Amino acid sequence: MPLFYFKACYRFEKQLTKFEKSRLIFILSVFHLLVFQILTAQVTRAKIDSVNAIPNGIITSNPREFIPIFSANIEDSRYLSYDYGEAKSLQNLGLVYYLSGKPDKSAECYLQAIQYFEQMESPSELAKLYGEFGYQLKRRDFMKAKTYMHKGIQLAEDQSLDVCLCGLYDNYGVLFEMEEKLDSAQYFYQKALDLKTEMNDSLGIPYSLNNLAGIEAMRGNYITALNLIRQSDTFREKEKGNYGRIQNLIFYGEIYSRMGNLDSAINQFKQCLTVADTLTPSYHIQYCYEQLSILYERKHDYKNAFLNQQKFMAYSDSVLNIQTNAKVAELEIAYETEKKDRQIAQTQLKIRQKTDQQIALVGFIILLIVLAFLIVHNQRLKTKQIQKELEYQNQMKHLEMEKRLSDEKIRISRELHDNIGSQLTFMIGSLDTLSYAEKRVKVHEKLDNLSRFGKQTMKELRDTIWAMKQEGADISQLVLRLNELKRQIHENIGSLELEIVNQIETPFPLNATLLLNLYRIVQEAVQNVIKYANATHVEVVFQEFEQGFEMRITDNGRGFDLNQTHFGSGLTHMRNRCEDSQGLFQIKSTSKGTQIICKFIVK
Numbered sequence: 001m002p003l004f005y006f007k008a009c010y011r012f013e014k015q016l017t018k019f020e021k022s023r024l025i026f027i028l029s030v031f032h033l034l035v036f037q038i039l040t041a042q043v044t045r046a047k048i049d050s051v052n053a054i055p056n057g058i059i060t061s062n063p064r065e066f067i068p069i070f071s072a073n074i075e076d077s078r079y080l081s082y083d084y085g086e087a088k089s090l091q092n093l094g095l096v097y098y099l100s101g102k103p104d105k106s107a108e109c110y111l112q113a114i115q116y117f118e119q120m121e122s123p124s125e126l127a128k129l130y131g132e133f134g135y136q137l138k139r140r141d142f143m144k145a146k147t148y149m150h151k152g153i154q155l156a157e158d159q160s161l162d163v164c165l166c167g168l169y170d171n172y173g174v175l176f177e178m179e180e181k182l183d184s185a186q187y188f189y190q191k192a193l194d195l196k197t198e199m200n201d202s203l204g205i206p207y208s209l210n211n212l213a214g215i216e217a218m219r220g221n222y223i224t225a226l227n228l229i230r231q232s233d234t235f236r237e238k239e240k241g242n243y244g245r246i247q248n249l250i251f252y253g254e255i256y257s258r259m260g261n262l263d264s265a266i267n268q269f270k271q272c273l274t275v276a277d278t279l280t281p282s283y284h285i286q287y288c289y290e291q292l293s294i295l296y297e298r299k300h301d302y303k304n305a306f307l308n309q310q311k312f313m314a315y316s317d318s319v320l321n322i323q324t325n326a327k328v329a330e331l332e333i334a335y336e337t338e339k340k341d342r343q344i345a346q347t348q349l350k351i352r353q354k355t356d357q358q359i360a361l362v363g364f365i366i367l368l369i370v371l372a373f374l375i376v377h378n379q380r381l382k383t384k385q386i387q388k389e390l391e392y393q394n395q396m397k398h399l400e401m402e403k404r405l406s407d408e409k410i411r412i413s414r415e416l417h418d419n420i421g422s423q424l425t426f427m428i429g430s431l432d433t434l435s436y437a438e439k440r441v442k443v444h445e446k447l448d449n450l451s452r453f454g455k456q457t458m459k460e461l462r463d464t465i466w467a468m469k470q471e472g473a474d475i476s477q478l479v480l481r482l483n484e485l486k487r488q489i490h491e492n493i494g495s496l497e498l499e500i501v502n503q504i505e506t507p508f509p510l511n512a513t514l515l516l517n518l519y520r521i522v523q524e525a526v527q528n529v530i531k532y533a534n535a536t537h538v539e540v541v542f543q544e545f546e547q548g549f550e551m552r553i554t555d556n557g558r559g560f561d562l563n564q565t566h567f568g569s570g571l572t573h574m575r576n577r578c579e580d581s582q583g584l585f586q587i588k589s590t591s592k593g594t595q596i597i598c599k600f601i602v603k
Contacts, residue, residue: 048077048085052092059092063099070096087116091129098136106136124164127156131168138175146175166195166204173211186215206232206244210251222259229255242275246284249275253291266295286315474507475542475549478515482522482540493530501541504549508602517577518551518598525553525596528570533557533594548602552595559589 051073059066070093077086094109110133117126130152137145149172156164169192176185193208195201213228229251236244253268269288276285289312296305479502486498510518522540529535535557542551571587578585578598586597 045080045082045085048073048080048082048089052085052088054092056095059096059099063096066096067093067100083116083120084122087113087120087125090116091132094133103136103140107133110136123155123159124161127152127159127161127164127168130155131164131171135171135174138178142175142178149175162195162199166192166199166201169195170208170211177215182215182218186212189215202235202238206235206248209235210247213251213255217255217258222255225255226252246272246275250284250287253288257291257295262295262299266292269295286312289315473510473515475502475504475510476507478510478518479542481519485519485523485526489526495536496526496530497537498526499537499539501539504542504544506544506549508549514581514600517581521551521574521577521596521598522553524570524574525555529555529557529594533559535593545599548600550597550599552597554593554595556593559591559594562587562589 051069054066070089073089074086074093077083077089090109090113094106094113097103097106097109110129114126114129114133117129130148134145134148134150134152137148149168153165153168153172155161156168169188173185173188173192176182176188189208189211193205193212196204196208209228209232213225213232216222216225216228229248232248232251233245236248239245249268249272253265253272256262256265256268269292272288273285276288289308293305293308293312296302296308479500482500486500489496489498526538529538533555535555538553538555540551540553542549574596575585581600584597584599586599588595588597
């Protein structure tokens with residue numbers, strides 16, 4: 001039996017649409033509340049917390065008995081979505097699995113509990129859990145044990161959890177003692193003692209004093225060790241039970257045994273047996289008989305050594321028989337209890353399943369009604385919205401049509417005023433002049449001129465009417481009209497050749513205004529060529545490009561300097577007509593001729 005066998009007892013005990021959406025949310029919330037109230041009628045958080053609050057002393061007395069209790073508590077916590085209750089139940093289940101010799105299941109429970117407390121950001125629970133889990137790993141994975149205990153200490157120090165730190169420091173010192181790093185072990189034992197003294201923890205102080213005494217004894221400082229045990233005695237005397245006093249007597253016996261003072265050691269172990277009562281743990285009594293047998297043998301008093309060895313074996317056998325009989329009875333009771341509990345649980349499960357099915361059915365029906373209402377309501381809203389959109393589109397089309405008609409009226413009136421009206425005014429003025437002219441004026445010649453001017457006016461009126469009838473036509477219709485102009489020029493001016501070339505394949509739709517403006521631009525260009533350019537050939541080319549088309553009018557007459565020549569009314573009219581139709585007007589001129597370009601972007 002190693003020195004200070006009983007330290008672990010205390011350490012172990014210390015370290016374990018908006019409106020519809022709102023309406024739907026309200027209905028579902030009420031439904032969820034009703035379900036919650038029905039299902040939680042027999043399971044409450046208070047019940048879960050009361051199970052988790054069972055003291056460690058009771059749990060450690062019979063850990064196997066608590067495995068089904070804490071397992072059921074976990075299920076109840078999950079049923080209520082009570083994360084804190086589930087985490088504490090997992091921690092307790094990990095403890096009982098550890099005490100029952102099932103380390104793998106214990107580790108699984110502890111790790112799940114750690115995950116829950118990390119999510120809940122509960123530093124006090126995490127610090128205790130890290131320390132408890134780490135201390136239990138000390139004989140299976142020493143490095144992980146130190147890692148978890150260090151995390152627990154660091155967290156407790158950051159949060160100033162002094163009560164938690166007392167146990168953590170003690171247990172961390174044990175790890176260093178196992179590594180035989182006595183200075184480090186003493187450092188943490190002393191820190192635990194300082195904290196307990198500051199908090200006046202009369203129950204915890206003697207344990208830390210005993211730990212420090214153990215370090216001094218291992219170093220061979222027996223006098224210091226005995227003084228520390230005597231300090232511990234002053235606190236043990238105030239305790240109600242004999243547990244602490246028995247531990248100190250055993251400490252005395254072990255120290256005297258190490259010192260070679262066999263008589264004093266024997267005396268201490270005998271006192272321990274005298275003080276022992278029915279509440280004294282059996283392993284304490286067994287340990288005392290075993291040590292007495294060893295001490296008498298070292299004194300060569302084989303008779304007493306034999307007698308104490310017999311008592312040790314007899315006590316072990318009696319304890320074993322008592323424990324065996326108790327275990328059999330316990331298993332029989334547990335079997336019957338488990339059988340009844342299973343039957344009750346099955347009955348409750350059937351009732352709960354039936355209730356759940358009924359609630360689910362009612363909830364499903366309510367959900368269907370709500371969804372049907374929302375679908376019908378949304379469909380009505382969509383229908384109204386579509387009707388409004390159609391009405392709005394019709395209004396916009398009507399307004400657009402009225403605007404187009406108004407623009408067309410304005411354009412026609414301007415066309416008639418600018419061309420036909422001005423020509424008629426000229427004719428009226430000429431007739432008035434002719435009526436007051438002297439007899440020597442050649443009346444016949446004047447009348448011929450007026451006749452030609454009137455015919456020209458009628459032709460322009462026909463051109464305007466033609467353009468109005470060609471709404472939505474393409475370039476091919478314009479080319480046909482220009483060919484008539486070509487024929488007239490050929491009949492009247494034989495020396496000028498007009499060539500029309502259409503290279504456009506896409507049927508771009510043109511409105512009446514654009515058709516008339518293109519036709520007038522060609523007319524004006526030809527008239528300028530006849531008056532000023534002295535050309536023999538004029539080419540009108542319609543060519544397509546990526547975003548639209550262009551019209552090029554090219555002659556071979558004498559050109560002019562664009563920088564020195566002031567644009568006359570003809571060129572100005574051509575530019576205005578092109579730009580009025582959203583076109584880009586360009587003019588180029590050299591000594592070899594002039595070129596006019598109108599570009600149009602067609603969407």
